[in-house]
Amino acid sequence: MRLLSQILPASLLAAAGAQDVHATANSSQPQTQSNSTGFRLQHGFETVLVQPYGYDGFRVRAWPFRPPNGNEISFLYDPPVEGPENGVAHGMDYDFTTNGSQPVAVRNGNTLVETYSSTGDNVTNVRLAFYRVENNGSKTLLTNEYAPMKALNPRYYSYSHNVGYEFEATFSFSTTPDEQIYGTGTNGEDHMVNKKGQIMDLINFNTHIPTPVFMSNKGYGFIWNSAAQGRMEFGQLRNRYTTESSTLVDYVIVGALEGDYDGLQRKLSAATGRAPEPPAWSLGYLHSKLRYENQTEFIQLAQKFHDLQIPVSMLVIDYQSWAHQGDWGLDPALWPNVSYMAERVKDLTGAEIMASLWPSVEDKSVNYAAMQSEGLLSATRSGPGVTDSWNGSYIRNVDSTNPRARDFLWSTLKRNYYDHGIKNFWIDQADGGNLGEAYQNNGQSAYIESIPYPFVDALYHAGTQASVGKLYPWAHQQAIEEGLRNATGTKQGEPCDYLSLSRSGYIGSQRFCSMIWSGDISSTWQTLSSQVSSGLSAAATGWGWWTLDIGGFSADPFVWWSGNIDEEPYRHLYVRWQQWAVFLPFFRNHGTRACNTQSAFTCDNEPWSYGDENTPIITDYIKLRYQLAPYLKAIFSKFSETGRMIMRPLYMDFGMTDSNINQWTSTNANVTTQQYMFGPRLLVAPVTEANVTDWTVYLPNTGAANATKPWTYWWTNQTYAGGQSVTVPAPLEHIPVFHLGARNDIMDGSVF
Numbered sequence: 001m002r003l004l005s006q007i008l009p010a011s012l013l014a015a016a017g018a019q020d021v022h023a024t025a026n027s028s029q030p031q032t033q034s035n036s037t038g039f040r041l042q043h044g045f046e047t048v049l050v051q052p053y054g055y056d057g058f059r060v061r062a063w064p065f066r067p068p069n070g071n072e073i074s075f076l077y078d079p080p081v082e083g084p085e086n087g088v089a090h091g092m093d094y095d096f097t098t099n100g101s102q103p104v105a106v107r108n109g110n111t112l113v114e115t116y117s118s119t120g121d122n123v124t125n126v127r128l129a130f131y132r133v134e135n136n137g138s139k140t141l142l143t144n145e146y147a148p149m150k151a152l153n154p155r156y157y158s159y160s161h162n163v164g165y166e167f168e169a170t171f172s173f174s175t176t177p178d179e180q181i182y183g184t185g186t187n188g189e190d191h192m193v194n195k196k197g198q199i200m201d202l203i204n205f206n207t208h209i210p211t212p213v214f215m216s217n218k219g220y221g222f223i224w225n226s227a228a229q230g231r232m233e234f235g236q237l238r239n240r241y242t243t244e245s246s247t248l249v250d251y252v253i254v255g256a257l258e259g260d261y262d263g264l265q266r267k268l269s270a271a272t273g274r275a276p277e278p279p280a281w282s283l284g285y286l287h288s289k290l291r292y293e294n295q296t297e298f299i300q301l302a303q304k305f306h307d308l309q310i311p312v313s314m315l316v317i318d319y320q321s322w323a324h325q326g327d328w329g330l331d332p333a334l335w336p337n338v339s340y341m342a343e344r345v346k347d348l349t350g351a352e353i354m355a356s357l358w359p360s361v362e363d364k365s366v367n368y369a370a371m372q373s374e375g376l377l378s379a380t381r382s383g384p385g386v387t388d389s390w391n392g393s394y395i396r397n398v399d400s401t402n403p404r405a406r407d408f409l410w411s412t413l414k415r416n417y418y419d420h421g422i423k424n425f426w427i428d429q430a431d432g433g434n435l436g437e438a439y440q441n442n443g444q445s446a447y448i449e450s451i452p453y454p455f456v457d458a459l460y461h462a463g464t465q466a467s468v469g470k471l472y473p474w475a476h477q478q479a480i481e482e483g484l485r486n487a488t489g490t491k492q493g494e495p496c497d498y499l500s501l502s503r504s505g506y507i508g509s510q511r512f513c514s515m516i517w518s519g520d521i522s523s524t525w526q527t528l529s530s531q532v533s534s535g536l537s538a539a540a541t542g543w544g545w546w547t548l549d550i551g552g553f554s555a556d557p558f559v560w561w562s563g564n565i566d567e568e569p570y571r572h573l574y575v576r577w578q579q580w581a582v583f584l585p586f587f588r589n590h591g592t593r594a595c596n597t598q599s600a601f602t603c604d605n606e607p608w609s610y611g612d613e614n615t616p617i618i619t620d621y622i623k624l625r626y627q628l629a630p631y632l633k634a635i636f637s638k639f640s641e642t643g644r645m646i647m648r649p650l651y652m653d654f655g656m657t658d659s660n661i662n663q664w665t666s667t668n669a670n671v672t673t674q675q676y677m678f679g680p681r682l683l684v685a686p687v688t689e690a691n692v693t694d695w696t697v698y699l700p701n702t703g704a705a706n707a708t709k710p711w712t713y714w715w716t717n718q719t720y721a722g723g724q725s726v727t728v729p730a731p732l733e734h735i736p737v738f739h740l741g742a743r744n745d746i747m748d749g750s751v752f
């Protein structure tokens, strides 16, 4: 599939009244073809294969001794979904070999790769360097293999704790102290949009989905295409990627003009996959709590939404709704007539239903024996073993890396849920290894559950946890995707009818009908604040379909009011959080709440649960979300077409026109971690502190020559010039949001 349609990246500036089209105007326009299908460098025992890949990109694969076996897991499309017609490699193609005795170079569009020798003899220590070819023909170094004299080889292989001919590899690339790194998945509450200086383990945990895809402010994007656990390190002089156990090193670099982040996303997503269009219903209000306990309660919930005339698009059934872990069906004692329930909910509210599934299978499950005998459960290196325990039962996880296990999982879900009207699935705890927590749970009470040896022991159809562990959650998204596509008779890439929701994901997860949420975050102001950069990092990794638990998932045990719906400070936090989430890709309320007066199995979390004075505010924001549907649809469509990010850190749109944002000084760091553009027209600056009645917002310089006051405050219609901080009224019922261009265009979705 080749999509050569040109996008209209100047729209934002046009909305701001721009006269001159900025350099990024041609940003995403595909560039020219390459002058080779690649070369193979034989370098002693090592082979390095370098191929042009997509527009302006190169794919590099390297291995010591034996060539890859062809079964390596890859998250890349080959060829990419978009790229030049000719001069790109497929498979392992190349058209010349070198031993490094003469420097070689290949150009693909505006990116150039060259070999050079760090010792001057052209044969030993042959390195790769990547350049951007500027419009005037000069070369700008993007990065090269980092090889100071007599130091560890930048392509370093070792064989410490691996099996067979798998090896550990650490590859090092040069950087400079001022490089900025955007993306890398989500990494807990690090509160960073720029990951410079970070060291991140490529191991999944609840709230951590480290993923080696990023954009550099130097004008390149990078993908470390490995399913293995490992590390990413972004130092002052060296960036380093480690894969713990592999038979192949595989990475991609794509170049773009400085500041052209849309171009980088377009090229990265051509490699890793474009998102489909979400179902229209899913852009509404998605309601959840831990947990509605039974069918009666669930129908009553729908009835209440109906009676109060509060729109809702999805209602969610959380965990422990099954009789045993791994049944993948609702417990008939509590949910006796699922089809009837789904129909009632639909009649009352129009809402879809989503149900939780966990990967865990306990031996009392109706599916355990069949899965065990068919080899569909993950095992351990020490034997069949167990991988974790939960709620008093030892469990093994479904091995979703096995296609037959994916089919088994889906066919069970289809029989028990889908065929009864529950067609959306929540993939919880499937982060891989065990149940996704940092410490292995011994199945006992909380205070002895800390056994700090997460993950190492798990074994799958596709390999060891070390070599393929990062595939595990992705394979769950794949299982639901394949199942839903089969059931709805649609193909991957086509618009989605239904969705999954996943706590984890990996390179290219955006290709599935699947939202990623930020995991079990705390109900505090600090967490609310840190979630902004988490969402922006998810976006820069390619995951546009991001969401979080409005109000946080669970109470911070050290904050007395945290998560308590009867306490004013939490109600206040909840309202701020809920109004912010209107301006996130998905608008999803969830959590486990505390309360002073408990009326159900767990405390309430409905729009009407936060005090009579707050219900109208909460309800108005739900209605606003529905009013924004055309805008949401437009920004999701553009994301689907070209990878154009939905949540947009300010550097993307204003890095070239506003030196405050470009320079990224410590004093304006919060401008980029606490504010963002939501699509091309809305600047969102959530209130992240208690009790404030006004809020200071930095309005970027749009670079628009003829617009003196491009920014309009949503609540007053007062207009402001860019390039300044302004303090605006922000009473509890108003989130600071500014818009560019006419409000009507936004409400109509006429924004591109």
Ligand SMILES: *[C@@H]1O[C@H](CO)[C@@H](O)[C@H](O)[C@H]1NC(C)=O
Binding pocket: 016, 017, 018, 019, 706, 707
């Ligand atoms: C600014 O100039 C552009 C291009 O000439 C024009 O389309 C737009 O209407 C102008 N905006 C204002 C606010 O004058």
Ligand SMILES: *[C@@H]1O[C@H](CO)[C@@H](O)[C@H](O)[C@H]1NC(C)=O
Binding pocket: 021, 022, 023, 025, 026
């Ligand atoms: C953008 O592309 C068009 C058509 O290819 C060209 O005429 C124009 O000069 C380019 N603009 C810039 C700023 O490069």
Ligand SMILES: *[C@@H]1O[C@H](CO)[C@@H](O)[C@H](O)[C@H]1NC(C)=O
Binding pocket: 099, 100, 101, 123
């Ligand atoms: C490398 O290849 C060149 C020809 O391309 C050859 O002349 C040279 O001898 C080779 N060097 C080694 C060390 O094999």
Ligand SMILES: *[C@@H]1O[C@H](CO)[C@@H](O)[C@H](O)[C@H]1NC(C)=O
Binding pocket: 035, 036, 104, 105, 106, 107, 112
């Ligand atoms: C490709 O183009 C680059 C830059 O123009 C040049 O240095 C290199 O020799 C060319 N390579 C081949 C294989 O033609």
Ligand SMILES: *[C@@H]1O[C@H](CO)[C@@H](O)[C@H](O)[C@H]1NC(C)=O
Binding pocket: 101, 102, 103, 120, 121, 122
């Ligand atoms: C390395 O390659 C360059 C460019 O081809 C050449 O000028 C130089 O003599 C070579 N050096 C050695 C030691 O072969």
Ligand SMILES: *[C@@H]1O[C@H](CO)[C@@H](O)[C@H](O)[C@H]1NC(C)=O
Binding pocket: 134, 135, 136, 137, 138
């Ligand atoms: C060529 O363009 C680059 C990028 O705009 C600039 O940094 C460089 O100074 C230019 N070189 C010349 C010789 O104009």
Ligand SMILES: *[C@@H]1O[C@H](CO)[C@@H](O)[C@H](O)[C@H]1NC(C)=O
Binding pocket: 336, 337, 340
């Ligand atoms: C479910 O409820 C519907 C509607 O009341 C009824 O027709 C059907 O028989 C029930 N099914 C079961 C299995 O109870």
Ligand SMILES: *[C@@H]1O[C@H](CO)[C@@H](O)[C@H](O)[C@H]1NC(C)=O
Binding pocket: 406, 407, 410, 411, 479, 482, 483, 486
């Ligand atoms: C989907 O359908 C295809 C073709 O019938 C089948 O091979 C595959 O196993 C199915 N996958 C799932 C998850 O049901």
Ligand SMILES: *[C@@H]1O[C@H](CO)[C@@H](O)[C@H](O)[C@H]1NC(C)=O
Binding pocket: 293, 294, 295, 296, 297, 334, 599, 600, 601, 602
């Ligand atoms: C269903 O849940 C409600 C609310 O927690 C509870 O009052 C009721 O007893 C439950 N019914 C059954 C049959 O468990």
Ligand SMILES: *[C@@H]1O[C@H](CO)[C@@H](O)[C@H](O)[C@H]1NC(C)=O
Binding pocket: 529, 666, 667, 668, 669, 670, 688
């Ligand atoms: C940035 O925001 C955080 C959280 O609100 C705050 O703790 C920190 O002091 C702020 N930093 C600056 C430089 O304003």
Ligand SMILES: *[C@@H]1O[C@H](CO)[C@@H](O)[C@H](O)[C@H]1NC(C)=O
Binding pocket: 690, 691
């Ligand atoms: C917010 O106001 C309430 C009520 O006046 C007060 O109890 C609370 O301490 C204030 N919170 C902060 C963080 O100032």
Ligand SMILES: *[C@@H]1O[C@H](CO)[C@@H](O)[C@H](O)[C@H]1NC(C)=O
Binding pocket: 715, 716, 717, 743, 744
């Ligand atoms: C601001 O303008 C919009 C139309 O663009 C209008 O609907 C809204 O009522 C105005 N708000 C105020 C406070 O005037």
